[in-house]
Amino acid sequence: MLAHIHEGSPALAKDRLTEVLIRYEAVIGLEIHTEITAVNTKMFCGCPVAFGGEPNTRVCPVCLGMPGALPVPNEAAIEWTVIAGLATECDIALWSQFHRKQYFYPDMPKDYQISQYDLPFCSGGFVDIEVDGDGVAERADLGGALAFVGPEAVPEDGGYRARIGITRIHLEEDTGKMVHVGGSEGRIAGATHSLVDFNRAGTPLMELVSEPDIRTPEEARRFAQKLRSIWLALGVSDCSMEEGSMRVDANVSVRLRGATGLGTKSEVKNMNSFKSLHDAIAYEIVRQADLLDAGSRVVQETRHWDAGAKRTSGLRSKEEAHDYRYFPEPDMVPFSFDPAWIAGLAESLPELPDARRDRYMAEFGLPKHDAAALSAEHALACYFEDAVALAGTDRARLVANWMLGDLAAHLNAEGIEIGSSRVTAAMLAELVGLIEDGTISGKQAKEVFADAAVSGDAPGAIVEARGMKQVSDTSAIEAVVRNVIDAHPDEAANYRAGKTGLIGFFVGQVMREMRGQGNPAVVNEVVRRLLG
Amino acid sequence: MSAIDLSALSAHQVRDSIAAGEFTAREAAEAAYARIEALDGDVHAFLQLTPELAFAAADRVDTARAAGDELPSLAGVPAGIKDNMNLIGTRTTCGSRMLENYESVYDCTAVRRLLDAGALPIGKCNMDEFAFGSSTENSAYGPTHNPWDLARVPGGSSGGSAACVAAGMTSISLGSDTGGSIRQPGALTGTVALKPTYGRVSRYGVVAFGSSLDQIGPFGTSVDDVALALEAISGADSMDATSSSEPVGSYADGLDQGVRGLRVGIVRDMLDLEGCGAEIRASVDMAAETFAALGAEVGEVELPATRHGLAAYYIIGPAEASSNLARFDGIRYGHRAADPADVLDLYMRSRAEGFGPETIRRIMLGTYALSAGYYDAYYGQAQKARTLIIEDFRAAFERFDVLLTPTTPEVAFRFGEKSDPYTMYLNDVYTIPVNLAGNCAISVPSGLCSASGMPIGLQIIGDHFAEATLLRAAAAFEEATGFDPVPPLVNSLGS
Numbered sequence A: 001m002l003a004h005i006h007e008g009s010p011a012l013a014k015d016r017l018t019e020v021l022i023r024y025e026a027v028i029g030l031e032i033h034t035e036i037t038a039v040n041t042k043m044f045c046g047c048p049v050a051f052g053g054e055p056n057t058r059v060c061p062v063c064l065g066m067p068g069a070l071p072v073p074n075e076a077a078i079e080w081t082v083i084a085g086l087a088t089e090c091d092i093a094l095w096s097q098f099h100r101k102q103y104f105y106p107d108m109p110k111d112y113q114i115s116q117y118d119l120p121f122c123s124g125g126f127v128d129i130e131v132d133g134d135g136v137a138e139r140a141d142l143g144g145a146l147a148f149v150g151p152e153a154v155p156e157d158g159g160y161r162a163r164i165g166i167t168r169i170h171l172e173e174d175t176g177k178m179v180h181v182g183g184s185e186g187r188i189a190g191a192t193h194s195l196v197d198f199n200r201a202g203t204p205l206m207e208l209v210s211e212p213d214i215r216t217p218e219e220a221r222r223f224a225q226k227l228r229s230i231w232l233a234l235g236v237s238d239c240s241m242e243e244g245s246m247r248v249d250a251n252v253s254v255r256l257r258g259a260t261g262l263g264t265k266s267e268v269k270n271m272n273s274f275k276s277l278h279d280a281i282a283y284e285i286v287r288q289a290d291l292l293d294a295g296s297r298v299v300q301e302t303r304h305w306d307a308g309a310k311r312t313s314g315l316r317s318k319e320e321a322h323d324y325r326y327f328p329e330p331d332m333v334p335f336s337f338d339p340a341w342i343a344g345l346a347e348s349l350p351e352l353p354d355a356r357r358d359r360y361m362a363e364f365g366l367p368k369h370d371a372a373a374l375s376a377e378h379a380l381a382c383y384f385e386d387a388v389a390l391a392g393t394d395r396a397r398l399v400a401n402w403m404l405g406d407l408a409a410h411l412n413a414e415g416i417e418i419g420s421s422r423v424t425a426a427m428l429a430e431l432v433g434l435i436e437d438g439t440i441s442g443k444q445a446k447e448v449f450a451d452a453a454v455s456g457d458a459p460g461a462i463v464e465a466r467g468m469k470q471v472s473d474t475s476a477i478e479a480v481v482r483n484v485i486d487a488h489p490d491e492a493a494n495y496r497a498g499k500t501g502l503i504g505f506f507v508g509q510v511m512r513e514m515r516g517q518g519n520p521a522v523v524n525e526v527v528r529r530l531l532g
Numbered sequence B: 001m002s003a004i005d006l007s008a009l010s011a012h013q014v015r016d017s018i019a020a021g022e023f024t025a026r027e028a029a030e031a032a033y034a035r036i037e038a039l040d041g042d043v044h045a046f047l048q049l050t051p052e053l054a055f056a057a058a059d060r061v062d063t064a065r066a067a068g069d070e071l072p073s074l075a076g077v078p079a080g081i082k083d084n085m086n087l088i089g090t091r092t093t094c095g096s097r098m099l100e101n102y103e104s105v106y107d108c109t110a111v112r113r114l115l116d117a118g119a120l121p122i123g124k125c126n127m128d129e130f131a132f133g134s135s136t137e138n139s140a141y142g143p144t145h146n147p148w149d150l151a152r153v154p155g156g157s158s159g160g161s162a163a164c165v166a167a168g169m170t171s172i173s174l175g176s177d178t179g180g181s182i183r184q185p186g187a188l189t190g191t192v193a194l195k196p197t198y199g200r201v202s203r204y205g206v207v208a209f210g211s212s213l214d215q216i217g218p219f220g221t222s223v224d225d226v227a228l229a230l231e232a233i234s235g236a237d238s239m240d241a242t243s244s245s246e247p248v249g250s251y252a253d254g255l256d257q258g259v260r261g262l263r264v265g266i267v268r269d270m271l272d273l274e275g276c277g278a279e280i281r282a283s284v285d286m287a288a289e290t291f292a293a294l295g296a297e298v299g300e301v302e303l304p305a306t307r308h309g310l311a312a313y314y315i316i317g318p319a320e321a322s323s324n325l326a327r328f329d330g331i332r333y334g335h336r337a338a339d340p341a342d343v344l345d346l347y348m349r350s351r352a353e354g355f356g357p358e359t360i361r362r363i364m365l366g367t368y369a370l371s372a373g374y375y376d377a378y379y380g381q382a383q384k385a386r387t388l389i390i391e392d393f394r395a396a397f398e399r400f401d402v403l404l405t406p407t408t409p410e411v412a413f414r415f416g417e418k419s420d421p422y423t424m425y426l427n428d429v430y431t432i433p434v435n436l437a438g439n440c441a442i443s444v445p446s447g448l449c450s451a452s453g454m455p456i457g458l459q460i461i462g463d464h465f466a467e468a469t470l471l472r473a474a475a476a477f478e479e480a481t482g483f484d485p486v487p488p489l490v491n492s493l494g495s
């Protein structure tokens, strides 16, 4: 009964999750598929790798599974997979091969997928994640945010660090896409017919399988985010969850705290954002706990996350036991890798997000939170470093503040990536320079930024055109301050009698007189001196 | 009849005659079609004739000659192409209803190379459905008849390719060989038929049966022609990751160098297999004597693991086939069942309607062998047997340059004679181990059966990429025996 109620229940309250996690432990493993968009061509043919386009325009006999066509492996994709493995502390196989994974589906041209089975390119790695803020509360077993043992504590912000194992990373080919016609919202239910677009078929796809080391929805989100940030730093993929170049499935089960056996798991799919990933797992944990509380049992099945309804639902059709009948792909010879080649790739790995964050803290004195935010997204980090190179290391904190403040708000409001921002790194460096040398005030800088974000004009030019140079000349400011004091004798008397809160009134009056161009620090100083 | 008797001319002679202006390539194509007109109603070697392609190719040869260009090695040579090889402008049916209307959208590399050497694509040859069979009786379009006796099978699965050469309809042809599908019909039709080393010829464009076993190879009426065709189609191909970059020899040169000092091994334990006809067994010993007389060092060798060959092959071949044939699902091309209830119904009925019984048998065998819980007992064991067979051959080739066996345990049988699959499978008992080991082998005519008058084939097996040695041995044997079999059907035409 309880289960039934939950099937239709609305959004999950956060405290329900916390409450459940006090009694139950969740065991979560992720399967993360990432398209290798860094390569020019598909995994086994010469067709270009790209998103979208007219259906079935990037296809050939090989990726259409025409009779007699053969796969030829894309060595660059294999190299990218090895690089991804090295960046996540995996062992790289010296000997590996592809297998055929066999099942019938219309989006799969050959009705088998060339994948890997017992000899993946990468295995046995890990990624360290840090959880802070609200997400810490999900770890009920840690007894609250600050008083836990177990995963390594990060005391300064009350968070914790956890190591998530990576079972394997293997390489396979992506499938095509089905388009269902005639039903509602492109769903298969009620559709009159289905179309298949094979543009995506054969795109190189890395599948990462984590160990079931994840215990909370927040850890799952942090893990997926960390991987995305590593993939972006490597440049292996554009990692767009919306466009499907990064897809995360979660295996979720729960067990009573203290129990050692594993509960029955469900596999949750169709999360197309990190928030969905978190919420879907949270929903699933509570759903399973409610079933167990009611004396019922969890059914092993695949469940789809509906982001609109904020719930998962099982496939209505009966689950078929899949026997993929893996066997070694006879159309390709096995691969053997030279350890020197692997070592060379390991040496040429770029700086990864954690190292970058630590460097930002050490080199620029950024607070940890800012350093982490800037290093998590490769494009953001590049922008930051470009701007600092122009503005000077001593202005790095100011650059960071602007990026995480006005720039982030601007990107958010416009819904654009940093690469599309009209305000380039060079422009932000210029803006920071104008503030630092006293040409404009911080308040004026906000106006200049807003202008530049629309016009794309250089900050210097905007300041010039608007005649908004800051006045720092003490004698000019003194003249204005005297006029203001003379015009407000009562307020001046009250101030001198002890109502020092009136300082703001006088500064405001002066700034208004100066049309905002007075240097706030100088104005403040002069007002105090002349009133005193 | 045309004035040109293709059955009396080697491919070499056709090319040289055209180069010398004795006749044109167009006339060679006309001769081929005239012969087909006269005989193919009885033989049924072809599923499809492609005169537009053949005459266009012939005109290119004639134009090149008129311009004084050097003609390529197979200029104007009429050729048949097994119907599992893609060629734009043709249907590629694989002898199956499933692909009855399938139009090729690209060219098979080996076919492309044959045509680039100037060969004329006369038509697509009949075959057992998806190459599953040893008689062409599994073709969805009716069997091919053996030009030596129309009541008998031509062998298979490349029966059409063998018959069209045997009947002089084309000078050469291409077949494919997964377990003997070139050599066995070669033996049964008295033609020369070669299965190259795995990787020698690109598999790109030949519809896959057993990917680790398949090779395309040529048929001809002489070793010389087969060497010429092999040279044309061999070599690395960027479209086939299993094709070898091993250099391609000048196979047609040096065929006359003899076999003095060549180490020839009779595979004694294969000869002693039950079911091998006495006359066939004797023919191998006679061949060995011929080699000895030519100065070869003849000895005996045993390949004990090859007794597991048939069993291993009927796991590995169907396992790979079950996977390769999954794509025929009615979704993108090929037969699609009418009014499917859902996608599962579409799959099941399209495949049930499109595939013949032997194809369904092989798919079921292979699916079973790869299934969870059975993989180790079947596919795993078969791979172990295969490793032992490879090791047997490797050891044998340390002692010998070529090995001798019969190509088949018996001569061409009558239609319907082998009604259960197993006795049919036994026909490939000598050829199958060679595919499992990846070696090259050739079948050359070695005589006629005294009782039936049907041709007998000698299988000569070579080491990996030792096609030059293999062909040299075959050419010496061919010359020494002076045996140039022409079926009575062809003789009856007079020409």
Ligand SMILES: [Zn+2]
Pocket (backbone or CB within 6 Å): A042, A045, A046, A047, A058, A059, A060, A061, A062, A063, A064, A202
């Ligand atoms: Zn393609």
